[in-house]
Amino acid sequence: MKTFVELVRHSALAMVFxxxxxxxxxxxxxxxxxxxxxxxAGVFSLATTYLLIITTIxxxxxxxxxxxxxxxxxxxxxxFGNFLVLRLALSAGLYVVLLVFLQYGPNxxxxxxxxxxxxxxxxxxxxxxxxxxxxxxxxxxxxxxAVILGLVNLFKIIVGAIVLLRGGSLMAIAWLWVIxxxxxxxxxxxxxxxxxxxVRRAHWLNFAPLQTHRWAAMTFCAITTLTALDSQxxxxxxxxxxxxxxxxxxSAATTVTFSLLVLAQAYRFAVYPLMVQHAQHEPQRxxxxxxxxxxxxxxxxMPMVMGLIILAPQIVxxxxxxxxxxxxxxxxxxxxxxxxxxxxxxxxxxxxxxxxQKSLVxxxxxxxxxxxxxxxxxxxxxxAIGAAIxxxxxxxxxxxxxxxxxxxxxxxxxxMKSAFRPFLSTMLMAVAIxxxxxxxxxxxxxxxxxxYFAALWIMKGFLPEDAAVLKGIISKRISKV
Numbered sequence: 001m002k003t004f005v006e007l008v009r010h011s012a013l014a015m016v017f018x019x020x021x022x023x024x025x026x027x028x029x030x031x032x033x034x035x036x037x038x039x040x041a042g043v044f045s046l047a048t049t050y051l052l053i054i055t056t057i058x059x060x061x062x063x064x065x066x067x068x069x070x071x072x073x074x075x076x077x078x079x080f081g082n083f084l085v086l087r088l089a090l091s092a093g094l095y096v097v098l099l100v101f102l103q104y105g106p107n108x109x110x111x112x113x114x115x116x117x118x119x120x121x122x123x124x125x126x127x128x129x130x131x132x133x134x135x136x137x138x139x140x141x142x143x144x145x146a147v148i149l150g151l152v153n154l155f156k157i158i159v160g161a162i163v164l165l166r167g168g169s170l171m172a173i174a175w176l177w178v179i180x181x182x183x184x185x186x187x188x189x190x191x192x193x194x195x196x197x198x199v200r201r202a203h204w205l206n207f208a209p210l211q212t213h214r215w216a217a218m219t220f221c222a223i224t225t226l227t228a229l230d231s232q233x234x235x236x237x238x239x240x241x242x243x244x245x246x247x248x249x250x251s252a253a254t255t256v257t258f259s260l261l262v263l264a265q266a267y268r269f270a271v272y273p274l275m276v277q278h279a280q281h282e283p284q285r286x287x288x289x290x291x292x293x294x295x296x297x298x299x300x301x302m303p304m305v306m307g308l309i310i311l312a313p314q315i316v317x318x319x320x321x322x323x324x325x326x327x328x329x330x331x332x333x334x335x336x337x338x339x340x341x342x343x344x345x346x347x348x349x350x351x352x353x354x355x356x357q358k359s360l361v362x363x364x365x366x367x368x369x370x371x372x373x374x375x376x377x378x379x380x381x382x383x384a385i386g387a388a389i390x391x392x393x394x395x396x397x398x399x400x401x402x403x404x405x406x407x408x409x410x411x412x413x414x415x416m417k418s419a420f421r422p423f424l425s426t427m428l429m430a431v432a433i434x435x436x437x438x439x440x441x442x443x444x445x446x447x448x449x450x451x452y453f454a455a456l457w458i459m460k461g462f463l464p465e466d467a468a469v470l471k472g473i474i475s476k477r478i479s480k481v
């Protein structure tokens with residue numbers, strides 16, 4: 001029970017600090033799309049895509065830092081100093097590489113290039129803030145990142161909305177992103193330094209821990225580099241082959257799917273330190289945790305995919321407006337990838353915990369190559385729809401390779417709980433939404449959630465031990481009322 005409740009609590013907190021930046025991007029994207037149209041929204045999305053690429057390249061270092069703090073807590077100050085210096089150097093170097101790429105690469109219009117240059121400057125404070133966040137997560141301190149990043153991104157939303165409503169330009173929004181990221185960096189570094197107990201000169205100069213894990217660091221970075229390429233190459237190729245308007249349509253669809261994907265990513269932050277702990281001290285519990293994780297990720301993802309397929313027309317027109325109607329089929333196709341992304345998160349964490357990052361790199365390389373080839377073939381012909389098909393195929397290939405490897409080499413005796421009950425509950429939800437034919441989006445979502453979880457409960461789709469925990473929590477809440 002303690003593990004279940006802890007995972008739920010930490011996932012909720014992780015959702016806050018992981019959702020907050022994405023939520024800020026989404027709302028500002030919607031404001032720009034409604035006030036300035038798909039072309040300007042496409043420019044903003046393109047700039048944030050480049051920022052996401054260069055930050056994601058280094059995010060593997062965060063995974064490595066969290067893992068090593070769990071394994072070697074006595075070296076936390078050394079790791080903190082090492083990774084601050086490393087991230088500062090890498091972020092500055094990658095920013096320079098981006099400037100060179102923009103100078104000699106795609107022929108963007110000057111305002112588009114200027115917005116990218118300014119907004120991506122956020123990579124430097126973001127990178128240092130991620131080191132501080134990893135220190136806190138490695139020590140399983142989820143509260144501070146949740147509060148800090150929640151407030152920082154609320155600042156971006158409020159100030160950004162004011163700027164846009166007053167006729168401000170994308171340049172002002174780009175500078176706002178840099179200021180907000182800098183505030184977040186300072187606010188995160190303070191509790192991280194307190195958690196470490198201070199970093200003395202000897203810690204700054206002692207690079208022995210990083211040298212010991214230099215190959216692991218490169219492998220982790222290779223994983224996130226391929227992840228960045230796999231997840232963002234479609235947007236870049238769309239900007240090259242089709243232009244900013246189609247990027248705006250595609251970004252509307254990815255905005256919805258990425259907003260839902262943060263649920264899986266929040267769970268990733270919560271379960272990763274726990275997996276490290278189990279692998280170190282209670283390896284017999286690791287398989288049980290993995291089995292539960294992949295099952296519940298599937299339970300969450302199935303109704304999301306079906307809901308997006310059915311409700312895509314209502315979602316797009318309500319959130320983005322009639323100018324974004326071409327994004328409807330893109331969203332319906334792209335939603336399929338959510339199932340594989342959700343189910344794949346526990347697999348990714350397990351591979352890192354088990355030091356199988358080299359195998360993960362090979363799998364990512366295969367799925368990324370397939371994704372790039374499909375994008376190059378399909379985008380010139382069918383635009384954003386081709387990008388959506390490519391991403392869904394890539395997600396399926398990566399998950400299949402990942403899960404197959406785990407089943408064959410890590411947990412050969414693994415027996416997963418059947419997904420038939422969640423599938424049947426999803427079908428009942430779809431029937432309820434489709435035949436009721438209600439035109440109000442919020443009511444449809446409410447009906448879908450109630451029907452799905454009621455059907456799942458009746459059909460005993462929750463694992464018995466977790467159902468008992470839920471009953472106990474609900475009983476306590478009711479008795480207090």
